[in-house]
Amino acid sequence: xxxxxxxxxxxxxxxxxxxxxxxxxxxxxxxxxxxxxxxxxxxxxxxxxxxxxxxxxxxxxxxxxxxxxxxxxxxxxxxxxxxxxxxxxxxxxxxxxxxxxxxxxxxxxxxxxxxxxxxxxxxxxxxxxxxxxxxxxxxxxxxxxxxxxxxxxxxxxxxxxxxxxxxxxxxxxxxxxxxxxxxxxxxxxxxxxxxxxxxxxxxxxxxxxxxxxxxxxxxxxxxxxxxxxxxxxxxxxxxxxxxxxxxxxxxxxxxxxxxxxxxxxxxxxxxxxxxxxxxxxxxxxxxxxxxxxxxxxxxxxxxxxxxxxxxxxxxxxxxxxxxxxxxxxxxxxxxxxxxxxxxxxxxxxxxxxxxxxxxxxxxxxxxx
Ligand code: AMP
Ligand code: MG
Numbered sequence: 001x002x003x004x005x006x007x008x009x010x011x012x013x014x015x016x017x018x019x020x021x022x023x024x025x026x027x028x029x030x031x032x033x034x035x036x037x038x039x040x041x042x043x044x045x046x047x048x049x050x051x052x053x054x055x056x057x058x059x060x061x062x063x064x065x066x067x068x069x070x071x072x073x074x075x076x077x078x079x080x081x082x083x084x085x086x087x088x089x090x091x092x093x094x095x096x097x098x099x100x101x102x103x104x105x106x107x108x109x110x111x112x113x114x115x116x117x118x119x120x121x122x123x124x125x126x127x128x129x130x131x132x133x134x135x136x137x138x139x140x141x142x143x144x145x146x147x148x149x150x151x152x153x154x155x156x157x158x159x160x161x162x163x164x165x166x167x168x169x170x171x172x173x174x175x176x177x178x179x180x181x182x183x184x185x186x187x188x189x190x191x192x193x194x195x196x197x198x199x200x201x202x203x204x205x206x207x208x209x210x211x212x213x214x215x216x217x218x219x220x221x222x223x224x225x226x227x228x229x230x231x232x233x234x235x236x237x238x239x240x241x242x243x244x245x246x247x248x249x250x251x252x253x254x255x256x257x258x259x260x261x262x263x264x265x266x267x268x269x270x271x272x273x274x275x276x277x278x279x280x281x282x283x284x285x286x287x288x289x290x291x292x293x294x295x296x297x298x299x300x301x302x303x304x305x306x307x308x309x310x311x312x313x314x315x316x317x318x319x320x321x322x323x324x325x326x327x328x329x330x331x332x333x334x335x336x337x338x339x340x341x342x343x344x345x346x347x348x349x350x351x352x353x354x355x356x357x358x359x360x361x362x363x364x365x366x367x368x
Pocket of ligand 2 (some may be wrong): 197267310311312314315341
């Protein structure tokens with residue numbers, strides 16, 4: 001890495017000293033090196049919900065294979081949260097590949113079906129991201145993800161030849177979709193897609209819309225540790241979102257202050273298994289190799305107005321690695337900012353975060 005291109009800064013704020021008095025949203029995840037695999041757990045909004053003003057409402061639910069927490073403030077908070085929970089369950093029925101009856105599962109099975117228009121929208125966004133990221137974000141990796149056992153938790157290490165054979169059927173050339181008719185087709189009959197790298201971000205966008213439709217002006221949600229905020233906290237201050245330390249699952253490595261934005265993290269520790277030789281095999285695949293991406297990063301957090309973009313890019317930039325990820329940001333600085341944590345624990349933030357980022361550790365600012 002060309003770290004000499006960054007300007008080093010030291011934060012004056014000690015992260016943990018302020019945590020007791022603020023809302024901290026930090027995914028409580030199981031890290032590589034511990035036993036077994038684990039999906040992301042709920043963000044810790046409980047203490048805030050119980051100490052908040054009486055006009056707040058919060059609920060936890062399990063959907064899309066992860067724990068979610070939804071909190072809204074003000075009039076209509078309960079109705080907004082309940083409508084949001086129903087919206088999540090509705091979207092799960094469309095997008096979850098592990099529900100046999102979902103639209104995407106039926107597309108994988110039948111190879112050609114009519115999709116609800118919002119599924120076409122998400123599919124088109126995924127295809128666009130594939131193009132924008134030179135294939136780092138690739139929804140056609142589903143057969144590869146299955147081969148590693150991530151869909152069944154019957155983990156295995158596929159042979160190189162098996163992966164090479166599967167990779168012959170990946171890439172977006174095998175997908176066609178037509179927004180005018182709603183028809184989607186997998187023209188390569190061995191192709192299958194998985195929107196798991198983008199759908200929670202789309203869902204959090206839709207939940208924010210539900211909240212706004214109910215007149216809510218202040219809300220915060222965590223979908224398996226992926227956070228999205230509506231407005232500011234009820235007292236007008238910014239939400240403080242803790243980013244998990246990839247090497248210490250119960251701690252935060254830094255805090256981002258934000259309003260009206262998604263803060264979405266991808267990291268190996270969110271889902272993985274340990275091989276017999278002690279190697280950690282995680283769930284973010286390198287489309288070039290069909291194996292878990294070893295890009296020099298241990299987590300990528302994207303901060304953006306758009307949840308779907310933040311989700312897609314957190315996965316894509318993880319695959320790219322630090323240099324390519326920063327170059328990508330340089331081409332799209334208005335769309336998002338990023339926090340990259342390298343496997344040797346360097347923290348790099350993009351320039352847009354400089355006034356809203358705090359960490360007890362040294363960090364580098366890119367692009368100032
Ligand atoms: P995320 O947690 O948003 O990074 O998404 C990771 C999930 O996206 C994985 O569990 C897979 O279902 C899927 N996935 C893995 N690798 C990729 C990739 N390179 N591009 C798109 N989706 C991927
Ligand atoms: Mg993602």
